[in-house]
Amino acid sequence: MTDIPPAGGAVSEQERAVTAALEASAEELARFVSDFVAIPSVSGSEGEAAAFVEDWLRRNGFDAERQYIDPSALERWPECAHERDLDQRPNIVGRLRTGDRRLPDLVLNGHLDVVPVGDESKWQRSPFSGARVGGRIFGRGATDMKGGLGAGLFAMRALRDAGVALPFDVQVQCVVAEETGGLGTLSLMDGAPLPSAVIVLEPTACRIVTAAGGAAPFTVGVAGRAAHVATPWTGVSAFDKLVKVHERLRRLEQERETTLDHPLFNQLPQKAPLSIGRVEAGDWRLTIPDEAWIYGRIGTLPSEDLDTVRAAVRRALDELGDQDDWFRTHPASLTWDGPGFAGWEVPRDGDLAASLLAAAAQLSGDTEPACITYGSDASAFARQSVPVALFGPGDIQEAHVKDESVAEADVSYASKVTALAISRFAATAYARGGVPALEAQA
Ligand SMILES: [Zn+2]
Numbered sequence: 001m002t003d004i005p006p007a008g009g010a011v012s013e014q015e016r017a018v019t020a021a022l023e024a025s026a027e028e029l030a031r032f033v034s035d036f037v038a039i040p041s042v043s044g045s046e047g048e049a050a051a052f053v054e055d056w057l058r059r060n061g062f063d064a065e066r067q068y069i070d071p072s073a074l075e076r077w078p079e080c081a082h083e084r085d086l087d088q089r090p091n092i093v094g095r096l097r098t099g100d101r102r103l104p105d106l107v108l109n110g111h112l113d114v115v116p117v118g119d120e121s122k123w124q125r126s127p128f129s130g131a132r133v134g135g136r137i138f139g140r141g142a143t144d145m146k147g148g149l150g151a152g153l154f155a156m157r158a159l160r161d162a163g164v165a166l167p168f169d170v171q172v173q174c175v176v177a178e179e180t181g182g183l184g185t186l187s188l189m190d191g192a193p194l195p196s197a198v199i200v201l202e203p204t205a206c207r208i209v210t211a212a213g214g215a216a217p218f219t220v221g222v223a224g225r226a227a228h229v230a231t232p233w234t235g236v237s238a239f240d241k242l243v244k245v246h247e248r249l250r251r252l253e254q255e256r257e258t259t260l261d262h263p264l265f266n267q268l269p270q271k272a273p274l275s276i277g278r279v280e281a282g283d284w285r286l287t288i289p290d291e292a293w294i295y296g297r298i299g300t301l302p303s304e305d306l307d308t309v310r311a312a313v314r315r316a317l318d319e320l321g322d323q324d325d326w327f328r329t330h331p332a333s334l335t336w337d338g339p340g341f342a343g344w345e346v347p348r349d350g351d352l353a354a355s356l357l358a359a360a361a362q363l364s365g366d367t368e369p370a371c372i373t374y375g376s377d378a379s380a381f382a383r384q385s386v387p388v389a390l391f392g393p394g395d396i397q398e399a400h401v402k403d404e405s406v407a408e409a410d411v412s413y414a415s416k417v418t419a420l421a422i423s424r425f426a427a428t429a430y431a432r433g434g435v436p437a438l439e440a441q442a
Pocket of ligand 1: 111202
């Protein structure tokens with residue numbers, strides 16, 4: 001039999017049993033993450049990693065559903081049109097069936113794919129070693145995000161084993177293709193009932209992330225007039241003009257930094273970075289370049305509308321003509337590369353954030369929410385007004401770099417916070433008589 005967990009700050013016997021069980025299974029969890037990391041699952045070849053979590057779910061008595069993505073669905077998400085081999089890359093959905101479904105499912109979401117390892121010779125150990133050294137697990141995906149997925153799976157098992165009453169089923173969504181556009185989650189959500197709330201298990205250094213910035217990727221092109229480099233005055237350097245574009249964009253960034261205001265983002269060195277990732281100009285040392293390009297992205301705050309920000313970039317580029325006649329006859333071209341993603345935010349006193357914060361406060365004293373400036377599958381849920389938060393072990397600075405690793409203690413801590421937060425979320429729902437009174441998207 002299950003007891004309904006008490007609302008408010010009190011901790012139930014069962015919640016104590018959950019955290020004790022997760023404490024006891026810390027070693028098993030570390031081994032799970034190590035084995036998981038040892039399976040290479042670079043985006044496009046997630047099949048074996050999918051089979052690994054499916055097998056764990058079945059062996060632990062959970063339903064594990066394989067969801068294959070229908071290639072014809074790609075037409076709806078042109079930004080994912082590059083995806084291949086979909087018949088070998090299923091999403092896996094693990095389910096804790098509680099027998100009480102008065103609320104829609106609570107979802108834990110994590111991705112199976114990892115980014116490429118880059119130059120393997122720069123790694124101290126083989127990139128997929130899964131080595132456990134000095135309390136850390138090493139290998140591509142340790143932080144981003146097999147540690148987080150492991151924590152979520154073990155949290156679900158501990159809740160079931162302790163018999164914690166939940167007025168909803170729990171889903172652990174193990175998705176493909178997150179790093180290459182998010183097709184896995186988009187396809188899982190397609191036509192499915194909306195969940196009560198979602199915790200995306202991305203690396204947040206175990207902070208409770210309640211807000212994320214958005215971003216719009218762009219390309220700016222500038223024209224010049226080619227000439228021999230020995231007589232540059234007979235031409236116009238597209239590179240020199242590109243420098244002016246860059247200066248103007250930097251000024252736009254500065255202007256935005258002084259006017260944008262958000263309690264969480266104000267704590268970051270930059271609230272909404274405008275970053276250039278790649279520059280291209282000319283094709284020959286002895287020729288003044290007649291074309292130059294920058295490829296970048298502009299960051300946005302959760303409350304900002306992407307199109308309004310896009311219009312501000314266009315205006316800034318148009319202003320270049322006020323000081324430089326060349327731009328009046330040769331305006332910089334601006335292309336928006338793909339849909340970008342909007343930011344999102346949940347109120348800290350809403351059910352989801354409050355449950356996570358209560359769990360973290362209880363286990364570590366961390367009571368403050370945090371924000372991030374990177375994109376994740378959380379956007380797909382936020383777009384549908386589903387309350388979503390990010391929480392997971394590992395630092396984002398460890399992700400996508402060589403010698404990626406995650407601390408075993410952080411993975412274990414994350415499993416406890418996740419389980420306790422789900423129990424707290426349930427307690428709040430029961431206190432309301434199981435009536436969904438969940439927060440709307442801010
Ligand atoms: Zn990730």
